[in-house]
Amino acid sequence: MSEIASRRSLIIGIFLAIGVLAVGIASGAWIWLAVPLAIGIIALCNVLQREIISVEVDLARKTDQNETLGEIARTQKSAVDAFADGLEIGIFVCDDRAQIAYANRFAQLLFGFENPLGRSLLAVTLSVELEQLALNASQEASVIETEITFSFPKERICVARAWTTTDLPRRIYLSLVEITDLRRMERIRKDFVANVSHELRTPMTVIRVYAESMIDDDDKKLRAKYLPRIITEIDRLTSITHDLLVLSTSESSPVRKGPCEFGGIIRYTLNLLAPQAKEKNLSLTYEGPEDLDIEANASQMTQVVVNLVENALKYTNEGGVDIHLTDLGEFIRFDVTDTGIGIPDEHLPRLFERFYRVDKARSRAGGGTGLGLSIVKHIVEAHGGSIHVDSAQNRGTTFSIVLPKGDFNSLSVG
Numbered sequence: 473m474s475e476i477a478s479r480r481s482l483i484i485g486i487f488l489a490i491g492v493l494a495v496g497i498a499s500g501a502w503i504w505l506a507v508p509l510a511i512g513i514i515a516l517c518n519v520l521q522r523e524i525i526s527v528e529v530d531l532a533r534k535t536d537q538n539e540t541l542g543e544i545a546r547t548q549k550s551a552v553d554a555f556a557d558g559l560e561i562g563i564f565v566c567d568d569r570a571q572i573a574y575a576n577r578f579a580q581l582l583f584g585f586e587n588p589l590g591r592s593l594l595a596v597t598l599s600v601e602l603e604q605l606a607l608n609a610s611q612e613a614s615v616i617e618t619e620i621t622f623s624f625p626k627e628r629i630c631v632a633r634a635w636t637t638t639d640l641p642r643r644i645y646l647s648l649v650e651i652t653d654l655r656r657m658e659r660i661r662k663d664f665v666a667n668v669s670h671e672l673r674t675p676m677t678v679i680r681v682y683a684e685s686m687i688d689d690d691d692k693k694l695r696a697k698y699l700p701r702i703i704t705e706i707d708r709l710t711s712i713t714h715d716l717l718v719l720s721t722s723e724s725s726p727v728r729k730g731p732c733e734f735g736g737i738i739r740y741t742l743n744l745l746a747p748q749a750k751e752k753n754l755s756l757t758y759e760g761p762e763d764l765d766i767e768a769n770a771s772q773m774t775q776v777v778v779n780l781v782e783n784a785l786k787y788t789n790e791g792g793v794d795i796h797l798t799d800l801g802e803f804i805r806f807d808v809t810d811t812g813i814g815i816p817d818e819h820l821p822r823l824f825e826r827f828y829r830v831d832k833a834r835s836r837a838g839g840g841t842g843l844g845l846s847i848v849k850h851i852v853e854a855h856g857g858s859i860h861v862d863s864a865q866n867r868g869t870t871f872s873i874v875l876p877k878g879d880f881n882s883l884s885v886g
């Protein structure tokens with residue numbers, strides 16, 4: 473197109489020059505003027521042609537440059553988008569009225585919104601606090617930060633930061649870092665420390681009261697009455713510290729697995745607890761294979777089986793306890809069923825929490841620490857297994873465990 477234009481200007485120039493020449497020759501008198509005029513016109517057109525070509529070359533170069541710049545901008549945008557979408561931080565960019573201009577993937581996930589662009593921050597997040605933070609940030613020179621609990625679509629705690637730049641149009645940038653798990657862990661740790669202190673304080677107070685009574689009174693009868701109580705409380709302290717140690721050991725180190733004969737662990741438990749069952753006049757039965765090998769930590773598995781069967785006997789007054797072991801191929805299933813007092817439904821969700829007891833007085837009277845089930849759950853899950861409870865009040869309870877068998881053959885050879 474550009475080449476045609478420049479050629480056209482040259483051709484017009486030549487025709488113009490011929491015209492001038494012809495008119496000059498026809499008039500006769502002006503020939504000496506017509507020839508140089510025609511030559512001048514041709515030269516001028518030549519210059520014009522070169523000028524047009526150079527302008528067009530410049531234009532083409534600029535078009536190329538613009539296309540390259542566009543390409544670079546597109547590449548950079550897709551790189552920034554990919555980067556922002558890979559972050560586990562919610563990012564919003566809003567205008568100065570807190571209307572969303574950009575939201576990365578995590579921000580969309582946090583609020584369950586597919587396409588929040590063009591909507592208001594408030595409509596998408598349902599958080600007046602976040603909107604206020606964004607609007608405040610548009611007036612501030614520095615980054616502002618606050619902790620916000622969002623309740624939609626589920627409860628989440630985030631650290632929200634907002635800032636703006638001096639560029640126009642004014643934009644507000646927001647980042648959201650979720651700290652729900654962190655806060656939950658902090659709460660669990662605080663509760664745990666409070667619970668441990670409380671559990672230790674109770675027996676220590678009792679011991680102190682009895683000991684003080686004996687200082688003031690030298691009566692032998694009183695001693696005979698108080699000393700066994702002091703010993704019971706010391707036993708309780710010993711059980712709590714023992715269970716805490718078991719829990720912390722199983723939590724702090726990875727499971728050391730080896731060949732573990734589950735049938736043998738059940739036989740050991742039956743022997744250990746048969747006297748307890750007899751004393752309460754309860755039956756204690758086992759149904760399942762004689763030997764069943766799995767890959768597990770044998771001493772931790774013994775702890776699991778003993779805890780569950782001991783609990784079943786402790787919370788059963790009539791009938792008895794049945795133990796079942798089933799080979800499921802790649803897994804084993806272990807059930808302990810009792811005909812005991814059962815557990816009311818409302819307690820089931822919190823049953824495996826540390827120090828959680830359905831009936832505090834009853835548990836304490838039976839020497840319970842409230843740590844047994846949390847130890848069991850922790851060990852089972854550390855072995856890649858799961859635990860389930862099924863209970864009906866005054867009819868009984870079944871605790872079921874499913875565990876992967878693992879590669880016990882290679883372990884027994886090694």
Ligand code: ADP
Pocket residue numbers: 783784785787810812813814815823828829830831835836839840841842843844845846869
């Ligand atoms: P504890 O040392 O108090 O027995 P656990 O952690 O072993 O602590 O058990 C937590 C609570 O769960 C117990 O206090 C008891 O209320 C309830 N529980 C556990 N096993 C049974 C069961 N087989 N039948 C009824 N209640 C049970």
